Amino acid sequence: MRTNLSVLIVDDARLARQELRTLLAALPWVQCVGEADDVPAAREAIARLKPDLVLLDVQMPSGTGFDVLDGLEQAPAVVFVTAYDAYAVRAFQTNALDYLVKPVEAPRLHEALERVRQRDVPAAPPVTAGGSLSAQDQVFVRDGERCWFVAVGEIRRLVVDGNYTRLWFRDQNALLTRSLSALEARLPVELFFRANRNTLVNLRRIRAVSPSVGDGYDLALDDGSEVEVSRRQARELRERMAL
């Protein structure tokens, strides 16, 4: 649990931001670290201020709240604040997300902030080489109209799909417009293993390993899917899985 919560307010209407500031001022453990009125300003502010939480408007002049999150290195906790398009937020494929409707009620805001504060977070953001993510970090995943917040640990496997990569997590999958090697560079090395040329697999999601033809292995993952380990990678897998 965090003792303090730093919050960034993103809304295109000055009075709407002012209203949220007034509401936040009543909570001593919340610190409003900044405001932004549009998509580019919000992205810049998130990168610069690294807030614990973003109170995010859905509709802004040059895009939506989803555009703000899309492509961020690491997604902060987000609570959407919207006048009426709650349905757009509800379409969001995650339960880890909250939304508030305007005019925002103080008890509902309090509740939403408390929930973010209670959420398990790493004591200090792990500073790993190459800016790579840890298992607890959440990323924003968007595939067309659908989007999710996904914790890195929830990712089961990543498979090459044409020039892009298909990400498998929970009972969902999404096509990411990035190459598998680019994604591999960002994911924690201790968690993800290159089973073959096309597949990156989460080691903690393996349920069974069975020998396969030509000194390879077949991995059974916790959702019942199977991944083949090439002979070249089989040796490395043995080393990494050995005590």
Added chain:
Amino acid sequence: MPESTSTLRFWLINTLGWALFCVVSLAMTGAFGGGSSSGSTLISVGLGVLLYAISGSVRALALRRHWWRLDLGALVLRLALAVLLGAALAQLLLTAVLQPALALGWVDFAGRSGDFRPVARLLYWLNTVLMLGLWTALWAGLHGVRSARQAELARLRAEAERSALERDALRARLNPHFMFNALNNLRALILEDPERARQMVTDLSRTLRHALEHARSEEAVLADELAVVQDYLAVEAVHYEQRLQVHFEVSGEAAQARLPVMALQLLVENAIKHGIAVCPGGGEVRISAQCSDGLLRLQVDNPLGVAAAGHAAATAGHGVGLAYLRSQLGRGGRFHLQPADGRMQAVLEIPQCART
């Protein structure tokens, strides 16, 4: 229920009914009519077949001539007449077959001769009238009940459709996005500038009152609609602040022109939603109205947003509001939306001549 299913069901029941009549009638003559004979069999079966065909014809005639749309007396009169004539026809045809068959010796009455006195014929006819009449009454009663139920269903369905239309129209007029943003801004404004907040409450109530008071397909004078739009714009100005600029250009003659109620506000709402709201720096909404040759030409234009600029999607997404507007235009009215010089122009043309 589709007509074909209903017809199929009728013929099924009709067949079963008259087949049952044949069987019962054969059994009755066998038991009480002094024993069956080829003649009595011909009468029973012949009458069954004839009444089967005649009852079907009566139904077809009743449906084709729409007897159910008449009042009850006329319907009963027609059905009764059909039954009387139908029974007479059945007896005539039966006799036309029976008498030659008897004369030629093809059938007999087991030694007895047939009774063809006028009184006997009248009794036969009355007997047939009774059978056909009962059958017709049964069918007509069922049909009446069913069509009453269907009429009730159709009425309820039409009512539901009408209230759905009215709800859509209300939603188009009471844009919830606008309402909740306004209320949210008002909360902040109460602390920041109480005097302005009070003014905003007035503007907002006037906008609301106007939206609620007007029924569908009413007309209004442009000058009145402009006053309402001023209130509406005052509320939006609190939200968009310096991002929203408005320019009016209305000729004196145009101010007295008539147009569908809420039409101007819908255009201004769209200009804000698809123009000002999606331009980071905002821009100017221009409202102009001229009247010439008995035609009111109302134009509302707005800057194109960053997302909309340069592709055709700019004209898409004008959902409920513009559909509602088009439905209100009536004959002679025209509405079109066109991009020009980096702006989106909404043009509404409404003929005035018929109204003066």
